[in-house]
Every structure is written in C-alpha cells, then in structure tokens.
Amino acid sequence: EVVLVESGGGLVKPGGSLRLSCAASGFIFSNYNMNWVRQAPGKGLEWVSYISSTSRYIHYRDSVKGRFTISRDNAKNSLYLQMDSLRAEDTAVYYCARDYQIVAAVYDSWGQGTLVTVSS
Amino acid sequence: EIVMTQSPATLSVSPGERATLSCRASQSVGSNLAWYQQKPGQAPRLLIYGASTRATGFPARFSGSGSGTEFTLTISSLQSEDFAVYYCQQYYNWPPGTFGQGTKVENK
Numbered sequence: 479e480v481v482l483v484e485s486g487g488g489l490v491k492p493g494g495s496l497r498l499s500c501a502a503s504g505f506i507f508s509n510y511n512m513n514w515v516r517q518a519p520g521k522g523l524e525w526v527s528y529i530s531s532t533s534r535y536i537h538y539r540d541s542v543k544g545r546f547t548i549s550r551d552n553a554k555n556s557l558y559l560q561m562d563s564l565r566a567e568d569t570a571v572y573y574c575a576r577d578y579q580i581v582a583a584v585y586d587s588w589g590q591g592t593l594v595t596v597s598s
Numbered sequence: 599e600i601v602m603t604q605s606p607a608t609l610s611v612s613p614g615e616r617a618t619l620s621c622r623a624s625q626s627v628g629s630n631l632a633w634y635q636q637k638p639g640q641a642p643r644l645l646i647y648g649a650s651t652r653a654t655g656f657p658a659r660f661s662g663s664g665s666g667t668e669f670t671l672t673i674s675s676l677q678s679e680d681f682a683v684y685y686c687q688q689y690y691n692w693p694p695g696t697f698g699q700g701t702k703v704e705n706k
Contacts, residue, residue, distance in 0.1 A: 484630055523634070523642065523685055523697040537693040581647050583689035584632045588641035 487592030500574030511577035604698035622684035630690035
C-alpha cells in the first residue's frame, strides 16, 4: 500500500521559515517524480513544486520561486519543502503527491496533508 | 497559464439521480484532463485521467468525456459515498498543472 505522511507544518510569523517533510512507503520512491500541492482553507487545489525522481528537474509555481526549495533523499524515502520568507497567502494545507507513472503531472497518491499557518 | 472553470459551484442531487459536472479550459488542453474527488477532511483522490479513463478503485458509474476545452464528469446514479467536491485539472500546459475551483456535490 502506498503511504505518504507529511509533517513539519505549524504556525509561523510572516517572514519566517518552515521545513516540510513527506515520508514515503509502500513503493519504490526513487522511481517516482514527486510534487507538493497546497490548499488554502476552504479553497481549491494549487500545485506548488515538482522534483523528478533523480532530482535533475525541479519546477516551482511563480509565486514561490526564490522562497521555496524542494528536495528529496531517495535513501531515506523522503521528500522535503523548505519554505522561507513566508507570507500570509502561503497559509494552506500542504500535500505531497506522487506523479502517476503512466501520465506525468497527474497525481495518483496523496498524503493526508500538513497545515501551515502564516500569521502574526 | 490555462484557467479552468467548473460549473456549477454546487450541485444538489438526490441519491440515485444522475449528476453532471462541467469543466471548461481557457484554451485547448486536448485530452490532458484529470478529475479528483475530495471528501471533507481527506486528501484528493485521482478519479479520471486522459479525460475519460477511470482510475483504480472507482466504479463504472463515474465517467468522463470531452476534449479540447469542454469536459464533463457524469455520475450515473449517485450513491451516498459520492457526496464530495470534484476538481478538474489540466496537465497539457505544465508547469503549472492548473485546477478548477471545484464543484461540490451535495445531498438535495
């Protein structure tokens, strides 16, 4: 069974930093591209960042470029999101999501999410 | 960035009835369209990809159709477990793969 478990969320002041983690199990993590997708309270889904299986390719949405850094450690079956210079508009539940191997940029497995609240 | 627009925002349907949800893209996305189901307090689940291919675990009462800019998700006979929010997502022009704002299917 594919399991993705996020952690690291919490309350942080504007301008602060957080590091999210996603622990993966039940599949060969190193074979899959991974993503972070977020959902502001009561709102829709928004893709945040992508990292290829070998970390060769990385993408960010424009609003987080230069502030967020995605990374992974295939030896530890883990995905990370370093979030710096946080803004109120970054408040959301952050999900790690696995890329579907058959169709890129479709997310076939999701974690339960971790809530990030940016507020003074 | 391709904008995805879903309608209606809320759909009130009785169990056993047919539900039809729409998704429109601001430009053609071919068949590069996915649907996700999200229940309260849960993560989204992949429901449909390639506009019409059902993902593992979803019954045949769910069907997707369309191409280009107009897409439809149909639930042929709504069951109680189908009440949820449904999101469409284009992955033709990526990054970013953009989502619609969602359609909530509620019990009438």
